[in-house]
Amino acid sequence: MPDTSHTLIQPPIAMLAELTHRCPLACPYCSNPLEMTQKGAELDTDTWLRAFREAAEMGVLQIHLSGGEPVSRRDIVDLARGAREAGLYVNLITSGIGLTEKRLQALEPFVDHIQLSLQGITAAVADRIGGYDGGFDRKMHVAELIGQMGFPLTLNAVMHRHNLDDLPATLDMALRLGARRIEIACVQFQGWALKNRAMLQPSRDQVNEAKRIVAEARKALKGRLAIDFVPPDYYADYPKACMGGGWGSTGLNIAPDGKVLPCHAAETIPSLTFQTIAEASLRDIWYDSPAFNAFRGTDWMPDLCKTCDRRDIDFGGCRCQAMAIAGDPAATDPVCRKSPHRALVDAALDIDVVDGPQPEFIYRRL
Amino acid sequence: MTTDRIPVIPRGVRRHHDAVRGREVLLGPERALMLDDTAVAILAAVDGTRSLGDIAGHLSAAYNAPRDVIEPDVVAFLDGLADQMLIAYA
Ligand code: SF4
Numbered sequence: 001m002p003d004t005s006h007t008l009i010q011p012p013i014a015m016l017a018e019l020t021h022r023c024p025l026a027c028p029y030c031s032n033p034l035e036m037t038q039k040g041a042e043l044d045t046d047t048w049l050r051a052f053r054e055a056a057e058m059g060v061l062q063i064h065l066s067g068g069e070p071v072s073r074r075d076i077v078d079l080a081r082g083a084r085e086a087g088l089y090v091n092l093i094t095s096g097i098g099l100t101e102k103r104l105q106a107l108e109p110f111v112d113h114i115q116l117s118l119q120g121i122t123a124a125v126a127d128r129i130g131g132y133d134g135g136f137d138r139k140m141h142v143a144e145l146i147g148q149m150g151f152p153l154t155l156n157a158v159m160h161r162h163n164l165d166d167l168p169a170t171l172d173m174a175l176r177l178g179a180r181r182i183e184i185a186c187v188q189f190q191g192w193a194l195k196n197r198a199m200l201q202p203s204r205d206q207v208n209e210a211k212r213i214v215a216e217a218r219k220a221l222k223g224r225l226a227i228d229f230v231p232p233d234y235y236a237d238y239p240k241a242c243m244g245g246g247w248g249s250t251g252l253n254i255a256p257d258g259k260v261l262p263c264h265a266a267e268t269i270p271s272l273t274f275q276t277i278a279e280a281s282l283r284d285i286w287y288d289s290p291a292f293n294a295f296r297g298t299d300w301m302p303d304l305c306k307t308c309d310r311r312d313i314d315f316g317g318c319r320c321q322a323m324a325i326a327g328d329p330a331a332t333d334p335v336c337r338k339s340p341h342r343a344l345v346d347a348a349l350d351i352d353v354v355d356g357p358q359p360e361f362i363y364r365r366l
Numbered sequence: 367m368t369t370d371r372i373p374v375i376p377r378g379v380r381r382h383h384d385a386v387r388g389r390e391v392l393l394g395p396e397r398a399l400m401l402d403d404t405a406v407a408i409l410a411a412v413d414g415t416r417s418l419g420d421i422a423g424h425l426s427a428a429y430n431a432p433r434d435v436i437e438p439d440v441v442a443f444l445d446g447l448a449d450q451m452l453i454a455y456a
Pocket residue numbers: 238239304305306308309310311312314315316317332333336337338339
């Protein structure tokens with residue numbers, strides 16, 4: 001049994017609120033689950049506001065208002081206000097589609113920071129990825145407004161085979177738009193991205209070039225632009241840490257229907273049952289639910305990880321990736337060189353990159 | 367680098383009292399930095415008019431500590447935050 005005494009479990013720092021799965025875009029790498037929540041099953045305003053207060057009371061400092069497209073919620077201003085009034089740092093994660101000057105002004109007092117997604121740096125690429133004609137032009141218009149208002153801005157550039165070569169121009173765009181941060185987030189293969197892996201997986205050359213460009217840009221742009229780089233982990237020797245500090249350690253996620261999850265992909269693990277905030281308090285779910293305790297600490301780990309000197313660095317990697325590739329959520333992340341399943345990752349790279357991509361994207365649609 | 371640069375806390379970055387952990391934190395995009403007493407004192411002296419040198423002088427007087435010890439700490443701490451874009455120089 002994992003030790004669930006509250007003294008050992010730290011309170012969470014950040015919460016991702018997936019307010020809705022509705023979205024005008026249809027990006028084929030969306031991190032939302034394949035089975036999405038319809039509008040009628042979304043939490044109402046008051047329940048969200050209660051969740052924000054509960055989160056702040058238990059130690060959450062930052063809230064990410066996300067989706068889907070969070071501004072598809074008609075009550076987005078009320079939600080942002082409620083989050084801010086609860087004492088949270090409010091980050092709005094948006095595609096920009098659906099934001100107008102009026103709406104931005106209404107949000108301004110409550111939103112600390114905007115994270116704007118970027119599908120590509122030209123309409124041709126961006127609209128193909130987003131599956132939405134004219135989306136790029138509308139996004140650029142919103143980006144200008146955000147800049148004029150002086151809103152703190154991070155660009156979130158999701159990168160893959162079709163746009164990784166545009167990395168230098170992507171960094172230029174961040175500077176031009178006045179962003180202070182950019183996230184160069186190579187697609188992680190969960191959810192929709194896993195379905196489209198053969199279309200999205202970059203080549204090794206692309207990845208090496210991207211690493212070189214990021215290293216140079218970090219030096220050249222010091223003090224002007226902070227660059228966070230998430231490399232594609234199939235090419236890595238060791239996995240990424242699960243949720244930064246391990247499962248149920250620093251962050252949690254609430255899905256549009258109120259399910260409380262340790263990460264956005266956790267529902268892909270069929271052996272776990274997740275409670276909703278209608279069923280239990282956030283505090284009880286965080287500290288005492290079997291799902292949050294399933295992979296805390298080291299007891300659950302295979303011996304390979306338990307005895308490894310990287311145990312407290314990556315915590316055995318991603319549980320959802322272990323599920324997706326090895327079929328076992330308690331296996332060592334198959335990306336790890338030491339994993340008995342690493343051959344499956346290499347085989348996938350061969351099929352996807354060497355043999356060439358599938359003919360077309362499978363778009364994410366509700 | 368000179369000490370006449372004037373640090374400011376940019377929009378989108380703010381101090382917050384974390385009542386649950388009983389600590390001061392600095393909140394910014396994707397960042398929540400737990401602050402120790404020294405960090406709190408330095409940030410409290412960042413007012414948009416004082417230069418790095420002024421801040422060192424101010425803290426040196428307030429805490430009765432030698433300025434040549436304090437100044438490198440002030441510069442290193444604020445430059446470190448500037449690298450993360452949590453401090454801007456005016
Ligand atoms: S064996 Fe486990 S702990 Fe060690 S590097 Fe691989 S995944 Fe990480």
